[in-house]
Amino acid sequence: xxxxxxxxxxxxxxxxxxxxxxxxxxxxxxxxxxxxxxxxxxxxxxxxxxxxxxxxxxxxxxxxxxxxxxxxxxxxxxxxxxxxxxxxxxxxxxxxxxxxxxxxxxxxxxxxxxxxxxxxxxxxxxxxxxxxxxxxxxxxxxxxxxxxxxxxxxxxxxxxxxxxxxxxxxxxxxxxxxxxxxxxxxxxxxxxxxxxxxxxxxxxxxxxxxxxxxxxxxxxxxxxxxxxxxxxxxxxxxxxxxxxxxxxxxxxxxxxxxxxxxxxxxxxxxxxxxxxxxxxxxxxxxxxxxxxxxxxxxxxxxxxxxx
Amino acid sequence: xxxxxxxxxxxxxxxxxxxxxxxxxxxxxxxxxxxxxxxxxxxxxxxxxxxxxxxxxxxxxxxxxxxxxxxxxxxxxxxxxxxxxxxxxxxxxxxxxxxxxxxxxxxxxxxxxxxxxxxxxxxxxxxxxxxxxxxxxxxxxxxxxxxxxxxxxxxxxxxxxxxxxxxxxxxxxxxxxxxxxxxxxxxxxxxxxxxxxxxxxxxxxxxxxxxxxxxxxxxxxxxxxxxxxxxxxxxxxxxxxxxxxxxxxxxxxxxxxxxxxxxxxxxxxxxxxxxxxxxxxxxxxxxxxxxxxxxxxxxxxxxxxxxxxxxxxxx
Numbered sequence: 001x002x003x004x005x006x007x008x009x010x011x012x013x014x015x016x017x018x019x020x021x022x023x024x025x026x027x028x029x030x031x032x033x034x035x036x037x038x039x040x041x042x043x044x045x046x047x048x049x050x051x052x053x054x055x056x057x058x059x060x061x062x063x064x065x066x067x068x069x070x071x072x073x074x075x076x077x078x079x080x081x082x083x084x085x086x087x088x089x090x091x092x093x094x095x096x097x098x099x100x101x102x103x104x105x106x107x108x109x110x111x112x113x114x115x116x117x118x119x120x121x122x123x124x125x126x127x128x129x130x131x132x133x134x135x136x137x138x139x140x141x142x143x144x145x146x147x148x149x150x151x152x153x154x155x156x157x158x159x160x161x162x163x164x165x166x167x168x169x170x171x172x173x174x175x176x177x178x179x180x181x182x183x184x185x186x187x188x189x190x191x192x193x194x195x196x197x198x199x200x201x202x203x204x205x206x207x208x209x210x211x212x213x214x215x216x217x218x219x220x221x222x223x224x225x226x227x228x229x230x231x232x233x234x235x236x237x238x239x240x241x242x243x244x245x246x247x248x249x250x251x252x253x254x255x256x257x258x259x260x261x262x263x264x265x266x267x268x269x270x271x272x273x274x275x276x277x278x279x280x281x282x283x284x285x286x287x288x289x290x291x292x293x294x295x296x297x298x299x300x301x302x303x304x305x306x307x
Numbered sequence: 308x309x310x311x312x313x314x315x316x317x318x319x320x321x322x323x324x325x326x327x328x329x330x331x332x333x334x335x336x337x338x339x340x341x342x343x344x345x346x347x348x349x350x351x352x353x354x355x356x357x358x359x360x361x362x363x364x365x366x367x368x369x370x371x372x373x374x375x376x377x378x379x380x381x382x383x384x385x386x387x388x389x390x391x392x393x394x395x396x397x398x399x400x401x402x403x404x405x406x407x408x409x410x411x412x413x414x415x416x417x418x419x420x421x422x423x424x425x426x427x428x429x430x431x432x433x434x435x436x437x438x439x440x441x442x443x444x445x446x447x448x449x450x451x452x453x454x455x456x457x458x459x460x461x462x463x464x465x466x467x468x469x470x471x472x473x474x475x476x477x478x479x480x481x482x483x484x485x486x487x488x489x490x491x492x493x494x495x496x497x498x499x500x501x502x503x504x505x506x507x508x509x510x511x512x513x514x515x516x517x518x519x520x521x522x523x524x525x526x527x528x529x530x531x532x533x534x535x536x537x538x539x540x541x542x543x544x545x546x547x548x549x550x551x552x553x554x555x556x557x558x559x560x561x562x563x564x565x566x567x568x569x570x571x572x573x574x575x576x577x578x579x580x581x582x583x584x585x586x587x588x589x590x591x592x593x594x595x596x597x598x599x600x601x602x603x604x605x606x607x608x609x610x611x612x613x614x615x616x617x618x619x620x621x622x
Contacts, residue, residue, distance in 0.1 A: 141322045146556035146601045148563070150329075153594040156582040157336040233450045237560050240452035241567055241579055253452065260456040260568050263464055264472035270464060275456045286448035294444075 038295040041288035048285055052099040060093040064248040073262075073271040083273040085255075086262055091273060094250035095281055101244070101251035102285065105166050106232040110224055112170025113231075117177035118220070122208055124178075125185030136182070139175040147172040148234060155243050162245050165238065169231055177227060184219045188212050218300035225293035229286050236282060252278040311613065319606050323599055327379070330595040331372050334587065345587045349388050361385050361588070384592030389584050394592035397577055402596075404573035407478070408562050412493040413551070416500035424505050425535055428512035439505065446502045451561040455495045455568045462491060473570040492565035499561060500554060507550050511543040545616045552608025555601055 051058070061067065066088045074084040082091040117139075124132040147169075154168050188194060189212065197207050238244040239253020240260070247254060259274030337344045342358050359365050361383075366374065378384070384394035427436040446454075463471035469491040478485040515521065516539055524534045563575030570576065574593055581589040 137318070140318070141325060144322050144602050144605055145326060145329075146559060146598060148556065148560040149594060149598050149601070152563075152578065152582075153330070153333055153590070154336065156590055157333045157587065159338070229448075234560075237450065237452050237564060240564055241575075243579070243582065256452060256456055260459065263456065263459050264570065272460055272464075275460050279453045279457050282453050283448050286450075287445065290444065290447055 032299055034295055034299055038292060041291040041295075044284060044288045045292065048099050049103060051096050052103050055096050055100065058096065060096060061090045063089065063094040063097040063250050065089060073269075073274075076273060082277050083271075085258060085274050086271060091255075091277055094255060095252070095277055098250035098252045098255060098278070099281070099285075101162065101239070101249070101253075102232045102235060102282075104162060105169060105235040105244075106228040108166040109170040109173060109231040109235075110227045112167060113173035113177045113227060114220065114224065116171060117174030118181045121178040121181035122185050122212065122216070125182040126189045126204070126208060126212065132182075135178070139178045142172070142175040143179075145172075148237060151234065151238060152241070152243055155238065160244060160246050165235065165244055169234055173227055173231060177223070180219065180223050181216060184216050185212060188215050218296075218302045222293050222297035222300060222302050225289055225296065229289040229293065232282075232286060232289075252282045256282070312610070315606065315609065319602070322602055326598045326602060327376055327595065328372065330591055330598065331375055333591055333594065337587065345585070346388065347585050354388070358588075379595070384595070385588035387581070387586050387589050389586055394589045397589060398574065398593060398596055401572055401574050401577045403478075404475075404566070404571055405559075405562050405575070407489060408492055408496060408565065408573070409555075409558055411489055412496035412558075412561075413500060415493060415497040416504055419497070420501045420504035420508060423501075424508035424512060425540075427505075427509045428516060429531070429535075431513050436509070440509075443502045443505050446498060449498070451495050451499060451564040452568075454498060455492075455565055458491060458495055459568060472568065475569065475571040488569075488571075492562075492569055492571065495565050495568075496558065496561045499557065503550055503554055504547060507546055508543055511546050512539055515539045515542055545612065548608065548615065549612055552605050552612070555604045555608075559597065559601060 067084070067090070068088055070080060070084045070088045070090070072084065072088050073086055074080055074088075076083045080090050080092065082095065085091055085094070120135055124135045150172055151165075151168050155165060158164055158168075194207060194211055197211050202211075235244055235251075236253035236256075239251045240257045242254065242257055244253055245251055255274060255278040259271060259278065262270045262274065264270075334345070342355050343350055345358060346354050361375075361378065382395050384398070386393045387397065423439055427439050430436060459471065462468045470488050475488050476484040521534060521538060524538050529538075559575075562573060563579070565571070566573040566575040567579055574597060578590060578593045578597075581587075581593070
């Protein structure tokens, strides 16, 4: 229906189109490598994930503990590596514990999106017919609805618990995932190996799981990582607006919210570190996720899907 | 063509209907009795009666919806229980800020992205292209809620180049001081859009410039400038137009962020203060209007797009 808009909606990374030089058929085929930079970025994501999981075991002060012995809005130093916030809490500890929210919502939301969007997409793209028409139209309809407004609205009426935020964001990311996986399924559903499997009498379930799904994996992995990044942005935006996981639970978004709120205070009242550190953490995670997704996409040769 | 437009209009009406149903049901997501929760400390029998009438909560669900939507069509979106201001008047005083921010930032974004993309696509993979590409890729990891506070910290708190938070001046109280307060938030919003437009336009131009009609134009001896502006940019403008419509949702998120950041009383600022004060009817009203506005803008761009490039309707 809206075919020309789709090259953009295919990829949550705006304008991420494969450049002509990427798939140059005439040039000498360079050996495919992920490169050192990819591994540095992947290592950083792994490190953040490990820290998030094992934050309890690290020798850190309680992130919610208001230590009146520590200075208010203290500068970074040996006692408090990244300083303290306006409520005398340790910024370093809050930053490490805060990564949990981003990662849980990012990966959890993507997983929910993949289940709610991906499974119907495979069936829809494989079986076609009336169900496909209906689901495709429905996915357009939900896509037309602005996700942030929806999540703000539902959250403010339903509540801001972590699982609710994850569920709602996952739900609203599913139509985009549906479109990507459906388009990808379509390209494989009519291929010879699927015909062969059908001729051998394989069941639909077997064809979907054994023949089509493995071919979808590159798409799922590279677009899945982009989905993780965009969901983290969405949650961060919500948290910045004060509409995600409520305080005192730390998240990078609500730390930025606190830091930004202090900026309107007079001299000596504001705390630059409470802006700089969560912003840097957020940037590093999003940047490395984008790099890993981008490199994987060209490594796995996932060309832009035509919906 | 006519058939295509008719189909789109039907889809539009269906979407708006579902948006309204979703907005209506929000109230029922509230834990417990909606009227009691909405009223909170204002839960007097009199208020409860007004609210129940407004929301039609004492009637069957389907009837409730039609009562509510009837009020909406009469321009009655309920009123704030803290200030007694009607939702309609809250929206009408605050939406110009959002419109100004969006228009201003998009003009900035086009003014910067267009020359950048032209320069980069002239010599792909050379220094300027690589630099601007890396910058754009980096900017993707800097959404408004990350870059916004940093910009305020640098340009308002440290250097005092721009006014800081809570210094918004309405356009009626001085045009230039209004523009001055609008600059910083618009730049924050523009940064994200520049990346989108630059990447799209650059990739599009690179593939257009490799096509036969460009070689033809070159062999006719046309100047580079003329080829770029008269031949190469025209097909790319369609892609750009499409992306402008698609990014409206992201832009709204950005305006909410900068409004909160700089305490500007736009729709985003209003919805957040209403949420914080449990002013649920106002939240519901703003959600409905913003969602419908976004859907309409998307539709309008889609429509313009079909006029510019009628091939779309044929598919």
